[in-house]
Amino acid sequence: MNGTSxxxxxxxxxxxxxxxxxxxxxxxxxxxxxxxxxFLGPNGSGKTTTIRMMLGLAAxxxxxxxxxxxxxxxxxxxxxxxxxxxxxxxxxxxxxxGAANLHRLDAASRHAPPATRKARVGEALERxxxxxxxxxxxxxxSLGMKQRLGIANALLSxxxxxxxxxxxxxxxxxxxxxxxxxxxxxxADGATVxxxxxxxxxxxxxxxxxxxxxxxxxxxxxxLAELRQSGEAQIxxxxxxxxxxxxxxxxxxxxxxxxxxxxxxxxxxxxxxxxSAGAGPGGDPxxxxxxxxxxxxxxxxxxGVRVRGxxxxxxxxxxxxxxxxxxxxxxxx
Amino acid sequence: MHSSLPARVxxxxxxxxxxxxxxxxxxxxxxxxxxxxxxxRTWAMLLALAAIPVLIAVAVRLSSSxxxxxxxxxxxxxxxxxxxxxxxxxLVSVPLFLPLTIGVVAGDTIAGEASxxxxxxxxxxxxxxVRLLLVKYAGALVFCVAAPVTVALAGAAIGGLFFPIxxxxxLSGDVVQPPEAALRLVLIAAYLSLSLAGxxxxxxxxxxxxxxxxxxxxxxxxxxxxxxxxxxxxxLEWLHPWLFxxxxxxxxxxxxxxxxxxxxxxxxILQAGYVAVFGALAYGRFVTKDxxx
Numbered sequence: 001m002n003g004t005s006x007x008x009x010x011x012x013x014x015x016x017x018x019x020x021x022x023x024x025x026x027x028x029x030x031x032x033x034x035x036x037x038x039f040l041g042p043n044g045s046g047k048t049t050t051i052r053m054m055l056g057l058a059a060x061x062x063x064x065x066x067x068x069x070x071x072x073x074x075x076x077x078x079x080x081x082x083x084x085x086x087x088x089x090x091x092x093x094x095x096x097x098g099a100a101n102l103h104r105l106d107a108a109s110r111h112a113p114p115a116t117r118k119a120r121v122g123e124a125l126e127r128x129x130x131x132x133x134x135x136x137x138x139x140x141x142s143l144g145m146k147q148r149l150g151i152a153n154a155l156l157s158x159x160x161x162x163x164x165x166x167x168x169x170x171x172x173x174x175x176x177x178x179x180x181x182x183x184x185x186x187x188a189d190g191a192t193v194x195x196x197x198x199x200x201x202x203x204x205x206x207x208x209x210x211x212x213x214x215x216x217x218x219x220x221x222x223x224l225a226e227l228r229q230s231g232e233a234q235i236x237x238x239x240x241x242x243x244x245x246x247x248x249x250x251x252x253x254x255x256x257x258x259x260x261x262x263x264x265x266x267x268x269x270x271x272x273x274x275x276s277a278g279a280g281p282g283g284d285p286x287x288x289x290x291x292x293x294x295x296x297x298x299x300x301x302x303x304g305v306r307v308r309g310x311x312x313x314x315x316x317x318x319x320x321x322x323x324x325x326x327x328x329x330x331x332x333x
Numbered sequence: 334m335h336s337s338l339p340a341r342v343x344x345x346x347x348x349x350x351x352x353x354x355x356x357x358x359x360x361x362x363x364x365x366x367x368x369x370x371x372x373x374r375t376w377a378m379l380l381a382l383a384a385i386p387v388l389i390a391v392a393v394r395l396s397s398s399x400x401x402x403x404x405x406x407x408x409x410x411x412x413x414x415x416x417x418x419x420x421x422x423x424l425v426s427v428p429l430f431l432p433l434t435i436g437v438v439a440g441d442t443i444a445g446e447a448s449x450x451x452x453x454x455x456x457x458x459x460x461x462x463v464r465l466l467l468v469k470y471a472g473a474l475v476f477c478v479a480a481p482v483t484v485a486l487a488g489a490a491i492g493g494l495f496f497p498i499x500x501x502x503x504l505s506g507d508v509v510q511p512p513e514a515a516l517r518l519v520l521i522a523a524y525l526s527l528s529l530a531g532x533x534x535x536x537x538x539x540x541x542x543x544x545x546x547x548x549x550x551x552x553x554x555x556x557x558x559x560x561x562x563x564x565x566x567x568x569l570e571w572l573h574p575w576l577f578x579x580x581x582x583x584x585x586x587x588x589x590x591x592x593x594x595x596x597x598x599x600x601x602i603l604q605a606g607y608v609a610v611f612g613a614l615a616y617g618r619f620v621t622k623d624x625x626x
Contacts, residue, residue, distance in 0.1 A: 055457050058623040080459035087457065091450025095372055105451075107364035108458035108465070110357035153454065 007066075008033045008161055008192040009054060014063035016049050023049045025216040026063065031194055031209070036187045038203030038224070039196035041213030042325050047196045048088050050213070051165055055085055068160060081111035084159040086167055090150025094139040098130055098149050101138055106156050124152040129178065143170035151179065155186075162186055163194045168202060180206050200321050214325040228317050233271075235296060238309030240265035245305045252291055252299065264308040358464060365472040369438070375476070378434040379483045385430060386422035386488030393418075394495045415496035416514050419488025420588075423521055426484055427528075427581050432557035435529045438476045439536025440550030442469040443619065447544040447626040462620045466537070470612070473533040474526075481525035485518050507590035517587055524584040527600055531577040531607030532557055538615040544626045577607045 009031035016024040024046040031037045041047050052058040054065050056073035065072045067079045092101045102121040106112045112120075125131050128148040138146065147170050154162055164183070168176045183193050183206050197203050203210055204224070211221035220227060235254075239245050242258065245268050249256040259267030293312045300307055315323075369375055393411045403409075405425050410417040443466075446452035455465055492498070501514040509517070536553035543549050560578040563569055573579050580603060583596030 052453075052623075052625065056459075057453055057456060058625060059621070076459060077461065080457060083457070085454075085457045087453050089450070091454060093368060093449060093451060096368065100367075100371075104364050104368060105454050105458055107360050108455045108460035110354065110361075110459075110461065110464070112458075114356070114360050 006033050007031060007069075008035075009037075009065070009067050009194060011050070011054070011065045012063050014050065014053060014065055015061050016046075016053060016058065017061040022216055024053070027213075027216075027218045029211060029218065029221065031192065034187070034190065034192055035209045036183060036193045036195065036207045038207035038210035039194060039213070040200060040203055040210055040321060041196075041198065043198055045213040045325070046216040047213055048165055051085075051087055051163055051194075051196060055083070055087065055163065056080065057087070081109060081157065082160045083163060084154030084156070084161070085163040085165075086150045086154050087163070087165050089166065089169060090146040090153075092138040092146065092149060095137060097135050097137055098141065098145075098152075099125065099134040101149065102153055102156060105153050109157075112157055120156050124155045125149075127155060127182070128152045144172060144175050147171055148175070151182070159191055161192045161194065163196075165196045166198070167195060168197070168199070176202070200318050204317055212321060212324050219324045220320075224317075227320065228314065233315075234313045235270050235293065236309070236311045236313055237268045237270075237300070237307065238262055238264050238266070239268065239300075239305050239307055241305045242266040242268055244303055245300060248300050248303045248305060249296075252296065262309075265306070358468065361460065361464070361468050362471055365468050366475060369472050369476065374437070378437060379479065382426060382430060382434065382480055382483045383487035385426050385484060386418050387491050389422055389425070390415075390418045390488075390491040390495045410502075411492065412496060413499075414501055415492025415494070415498045416489060416501060416511070416518065418492030418496070419485045419518050420521065422484050422488040423481060423525060423584075424582075426481075427525065428561060429558075431480055431484075431525065431529060432532060433554055434480050435473070435477060435532050436536055436550050436553035436557065439473045439533040440540050440548075440553045441546045442473055442537050443540040443615075444543050444546040444549045445540075447624070448546050450626060452626065453624050456624060463616065466541075466615060466619050470533065470537050470615075473537060474530060477529040477533055478522075478526045480529070481522040485522045489515070489518060503588050503590050504585060505589040509590065520587045520592070521584045524587060524597060524600070525581075527597075527604055528578075528581050531604040531611070534608045534611035534615070535577070538611040538618065541615050541618040541622065574603075577603065579603065 007030050009029060011027055011029040014024060014027045014029070015022065027046075027050060029050070039047055039050075049058065053060050054067055054072065056076040056079075059073070068082055070079050072079060092098075093104065096104065099121055102124060103117060106117050106121065107114070122131070122134075125134050128151050130145060130148050130152060133141065133145060138149065141149065147167070151164070151167060154164065162183075167183070168179050171179060180202070183195065187193050195203065195207065207224055209221070209223050210227055212219050212227075236259070237245055242265070246256050249268070249270050254270040256268050256270040259269050261267060293310070297307055297310055300310075389408070390411070393408070405421055407417045407421045407424065411421060443452065446455060456462065460468075498511055500508045500510055501517075502508050503517075532553065535556050536549065539552045539556075540546070540549040557578060560576045561581075564573055564576050564579055580596050580600035583600060586593035586596045
């Protein structure tokens with residue numbers, strides 16, 4: 001069903017050029033079948049443009065996209081009926097009711113059976129909690145309600161792939177939680193869910209895999225656990241015997257740094273030895289050639305260092321995200 | 334949110350559930366017409382068109398007499414026969430009012446969807462670009478029929494209310510009874526619908542060029558004005574037969590006995606040419622267009 005690769009979405013050297021600007025630059029995405037795939041990146045990093053090319057809305061300047069094992073946009077008519085999508089925010093006819101809008105978009109598909117249209121629209125509205133507002137004009141909907149209606153549109157037919165671009169935009173915390181549980185239930189039904197977001201926490205909570213875009217380039221991708229681990233591990237030691245600890249750590253091949261002193265003693269931090277800093281996509285978990293934390297402590301104690309506090313801290317996904325995409329609110333150029 | 338979606342049936346969509354092509358396209362056309370005719374704007378335009386014969390009828394009724402040979406053609410006949418309200422109203426709406434409303438509808442076809450953002454959802458549905466373009470044009474054509482028919486119906490109704498209805502003297506001097514005269518009204522409306530087909534195709538093409546519907550609407554109306562102005566310039570006589578507005582006033586031939594079909598036929602060929610050319614341009618533009626709105 002999804003080709004031999006087991007990938008629901010696969011792009012190869014996908015690029016999109018607008019005039020002089022390269023909006024998407026040689027992106028090789030690999031979205032495994034059945035995954036909940038988080039597509040991360042700051043605003044303007046090329047996420048939506050990539051999605052537009054995946055869905056056949058825009059033509060690639062170079063490279064290929066295959067979705068559900070079929071080449072896009074050549075096999076668009078076979079692919080898109082099996083894909084539900086929310087692209088760059090919801091869009092509706094303001095003068096039509098929520099239900100009428102869904103009827104309209106469902107009628108646009110030549111694959112959606114008209115006989116079951118009414119029932120499917122009702123179910124989709126029910127599923128996103130909009131049944132009570134079905135007859136209201138979209139003009140009177142709040143942003144959150146429009147967002148829900150957009151998700152309902154993606155759910156009008158059973159789908160093998162859902163592409164949700166910023167699905168929690170404009171939703172209140174309750175709505176955000178509902179979207180998360182909805183995504184989980186869709187994944188439990190066997191669908192692959194591709195969620196783009198600039199909100200890291202959102203992705204961390206629901207995704208099995210993630211990719212990070214920055215300035216049009218794919219800077220990391222893989223299972224979430226791997227992405228987390230590929231960050232550097234750091235040890236943090238609190239001791240009154242800082243100088244002696246420095247010696248021990250240097251002998252272990254680490255580069256200790258003095259931190260801000262605490263009441264219990266001085267703080268020494270060091271990057272754990274052997275951790276492969278900045279492992280690229282699919283990089284091995286770094287932990288394997290690092291000296292075990294208990295051994296470090298044993299050595300320290302053996303050398304007479306009074307250990308008052310010791311911890312191994314992994315770089316959070318957020319640190320990694322910031323390291324890869326840059327800090328602050330600057331929109332990528 | 335509740336998890337009550339029907340159980341997924343793998344492959345059900347890709348194999349049997351696809352509706353036959355024509356049925357699904359008719360379903361999309363029905364949806365298109367529903368959207369078009371549920372807009373207040375559409376009804377406002379039809380009401381404005383219907384107001385033209387009403388204004389004419391009221392003006393003629395309130396004034397004592399219309400001097401023959403002044404004002405729009407047929408105006409002086411209205412007091413003798415109410416059906417001429419419809420003829421006069423159609424005549425005066427040809428140069429501006431009808432092209433204006435067609436410009437709004439045809440210019441909105443693709444650009445309107447693009448500006449709402451619904452274009453991307455229609456295409457992802459997937460509507461199919463060619464199919465969507467054809468349905469959009471068909472919707473515009475339905476409006477091309479609705480607009481002159483509205484003028485004719487409102488004209489006949491208000492004319493019948495204010496003035497006597499009786500046998501009609503045609504341009505050829507023959508006299509026909511009211512049922513036959515009503516048929517002639519229908520023929521005039523059909524002639525105008527046909528006349529607007531080319532302009533609709535131009536509007537459709539312009540609409541694929543922009544995401545600002547007002548721009549496409551204005552450009553379409555400007556095109557109709559320019560065509561009519563060029564048609565007035567004797568220096569450009571060689572160009573006149575090629576202008577899409579050239580036969581717009583040719584419907585007088587329908588008011589002869591027997592009906593002269595020459596201008597009807599010439600008009601049909603000319604309009605078909607415009608539909609072919611601008612349809613092809615719209616197709617060429619739209620199938621390769623990056624939908625970024």
